[in-house]
Amino acid sequence: MQNNLTIKEIAKLANTSVSTVSRVINNSKNVSENTRKRIQTIIDQNNFQPSMIARSMVSKKTNTIALIVSDVNNPYFISLVSQIEEICIKQNYSILLLNTMTAEETITNLKAEIKTFNIVKEKHVDGVIILGGEVDKIDINPKYATELNDLSKNIPTVVVSQTDSSINSVFIERHQKLSGTMITQHLLANGYKKIGFIGGRPDVKITKERFNGFKETLSMYSTFQEKYVILNDYYVQDGYNAIEKLISTDSLPQALVTINDAVAIGAIRALKDHNLEVPKDVALASCDLFPNSEFTIPRLTTIDHNNNQLGLAALQQLLNLIEHETLPHLPIPYPKLIIRESCGTKFKQN
Template identity: 40%
Template structure:
């Protein structure tokens, strides 16, 4: 059976497509007689208007685009789930675009991937775009990519989580993440526990987050008059295998260390596995993480980590989104990063 479209409804009612769209959106300019006629046809044909049909007049489709660089990353996974649960309850449909650029070396292909997604977003009349990661996370953001963001913002509001790029456009809004405080909390705790020769592992030298956390690591060591040995700093990526490889490199290079600060829980898990394989007790080499992931609650040993309070971050993102969509003034209190919490585990 042929699927009924808005054009079919317009033809049956003897009106224009835009009039049907106005009737669907309860536009007061449509006469009651015409609206009843259209409503009757809609009911008889079991027509279900698409978001695009609803948005023809109202200019709102209740569709939102979310862009991430690797949905398998627990940070993105948890944050998208939080946004999804809140926005669906408010009648919004979310479309997820996963660029998978997190595991690729910085190159032209990464930008082309995101630009292609930007074009898809423009063609599908989304009300707003939430960009959670991708080229946004690069330490030195490509000028061409900045121009791409600016061009997209000419048509659609952009909500950026992580970096403040509001200077690019009045239609770009940012919720910045504090990467320094969680690292300061963790490193200070480890020093208080007696660790004197700390190593930092994980992350990527091309991302601003890694620079923020690594710089904070160095600063806390300096404040406590502890030596900063660059051989103990290995920025090799964000996954468990990278934690394993970093510890293997430290041990094989005979670098002296008594504790490990991992960039996140996954890297910490890899580090713990490496220590186990090298028959080194976690009591001799403490391991802790700058960023807590929920599944780590079930890891043995439980990892000492820092909770960035992602559910609260999601709530703040939703508040900012609706302030933008409703053309309200931005409440600066909603832009404050949630206060991180140190979680004491068994790994150090």
């Protein structure tokens, strides 16, 4: 038989109405089992694939979720995007991935994010998940807040970030401060007293919370020293630069907490270039697990934030918003300390 049937032709072959065929295609209720089977048999025999445009006009849904990411090269976001995409496929949703980090000198990341909100509205997606960007700032730009609130009013929107009172979206939070507390406690338990902190932009909530966890814990059991702190950014180069600065000012501590694994990797390379070994000369531990950190030399001691559960919680919340339901804030599992080689635990034992 032909395989380019229209819905109208399927209805004629099944001796039923076009609206009944449409309900079967969209898995709607109110269709008898016999009629559903008869229509489905014709669909299967003809390899019928409904037009997404036509389907969305009937159901008012596109089965598409916009995923707005501030930097697709960031290992944290790569991991989270993969988790969300995997779950979306199982739920028969496709993803529209939008990266707001721009290399153009004529446009700022803030402008790029606001522009992306307009693109999302034009695409008629069913929902939006936002990962990082301006929403992570301690002081969110008022224009950004206005535009995001307008987006959230028209399209179900979930933000993976720390809650901000100026934003009306649903938030999925991580235990940021706790990660800084846990990793510092571990270094203190290993006998280190002079501990520094490197990485992370000072205007971002993630940095503020992890650093506060570090500072409060260190101050409780030892002495916090500002000279051991360098807040710059979240990438490998920033770890390298931080070590260079600490060494140039003769301010290298016994141990370092890094904002994430990427910064830790850069720090290890810089120390190696100065003939310093981790953990023999300087111990090191990270606040945020990135993929493949178990293969570095030495293997990184780090904090696992359970990103698989984070992605699941964000998507579950969004799908319920799409269906006009609001779940209570889903609990995110507490982070886990992963003890490997860089912190010096095994080195001290040996």
